[in-house]
Amino acid sequence: MEGDAVSPFVEGSRPKPNTCFVYILTSFATLGGLLFGYDIGIVSGSMLLIQPYFQLTTFWQELIVSGTIIAAVVFALVAGVMADLVGRKKTIMSASVVFVLGSVVMGVASSKEVLLTGRIVVGVGVGLASVAVPVYVAEAAPRHIRGRLVTLNQLFITIGILISSIIAGGFSELQETGWRYMLALAGVFAIFQFIGFFFLPESPRWLLSKGRGELARTVLTHIRGGEDISIELADIRTSVTEASSSVTGGRPVILRVLSTPHVRKALMIGGGLSVFQQLCGINTVIYYSGTVLKMAGFPVKHAIWLVVVPNVVNFLATFIGLWLVERLGRRLLLIISVFGVIVSLATLAIGFQLSYVYSPRLNYTATASTFMAISDANSTKHHVCFQPFRTCEECIHHKVCGFCQSDTKEATCLPAKDERDSLIGPCNSTSSAVSGYTWAYSYCPNDYTWISVVGMTMFVLAFAPGLGPMPWTVNSEIYPLWARSTCNSITTATVWICNFIVSMTFLTFTELITKHGTFWMFSGVSVLGLIFICIFLPETKGKTLEEVEELFMSEQDKVHHEERRRTKYTD
8 A cells, every 4th residue: 555566666766856746745645634624514514404304403413523523533543553553654545445435324324323423434534634644744844844734734624624515505405315415525535535645655754764764765855856865864863763762662652752851841732732723612613604604593595505605714714824834933823813713702702692682572472272273283392482482592492493573573483393384373384485474493583693704704714824724733843753643643632532522512502601602612712722822832933843852852951862963964
């Protein structure tokens, strides 16, 4: 699978230097980001069709969204070991295969249990790719554009999210089968990546760690486009020697990480960035953007297309990050980004709070006797809809109820048949076409829906250039070679654990502390993240991976590290 036999990267060969090659390599690698983005994005639009198809409860909605994340947590940890044993390249190719299998299972799912299984299988691929891709790109990239190339992974994630929202809108008219096509199409991109990687080399750092020095030199020369690689190669050899000493010392890498002060400090910072990247609540916009817009007051047919707006902004704003990462640096870009996230989350919270305070008032209450007279609606679970509610929000808080309003503002709470009709009354399909009534299920029409769209757009505009890609970029840079895969596995698993917490509790939080309370909470967490970055994060711009390691060392450790490097150069 490594592909040496079918590629120009074999011992003794001398391929013609090509400065464009590193971009080709990065593009195929970051197709893993596109797959990741497509998978997390498509669930937002598809869930609007899956929920009524399988009659999912809140718990099952959260479980299907989070099934991918559960598997990603476990296999992010596995990916570190796998990337060290078999290589970064084979790990990425394995992720492609798993993506295809998971996509097929989701596309043919006949029950919510099978659908959950497919989501879990895809999560295996997400976990493997999310660790291996940034490491592979960072180890191959020249230092002066390393931040830009690693950030390309985030760009491809946003491309995947954008494609998913367009496809979701395109298939939204197919109420019964549209979600199947949405979920299955991820397999197409995975096939492209798998084929492309047959012709790409392994990471030169990994090759050196396995004693394949001649092939490592050939690959590095090709990637650098003919530049002098002697100093870089010497630095890599030093890192490899340290990695070998950790193995021969008989201690597991994780124990050496925890007992080495500067690596432990780097892991604390990298892990903290991963935590705040997720606990700002970004995946409420990615996973639940359609649901959030519906909560804000948009009908399903509009919400599923409006998802495209923040996703387009997310895609375009990532280019800002690509342009600024090597100009402003990682630290300043993160600070600006997190400040913007705080403001945008506050805007979202204010929008939902205004929608709640000024929710449409009810001025008519249907009677239970009328309801019970309908034979096909004889169910005690709908009795709650006949309570004397004051507002639309109080009515739709109960999932079996919906809001029915006439053009003359006569409004009542009625038992719901589905998203299109009430069980009884003027909003039933037999009368709604001629009576001038509007049926709103699980949302309330209001005058403040635009604030939610503005808030979501601001959120992704602030998140995409900095807080989105920079934690991945920093984590790919700050660890020594011997600890890189292990530490990236830990921080990536941290991403997925926090991702799981947010995705598995978001709908529940909106019910427990209200929608606006939930977004105020995310804004508060982001304030803590801003403080963390200002205090702990150093700048890594323009440094080799080996030089970055010294940023976390004591002065004495720096002296010893420099002596080892000089010894290698003279050797």
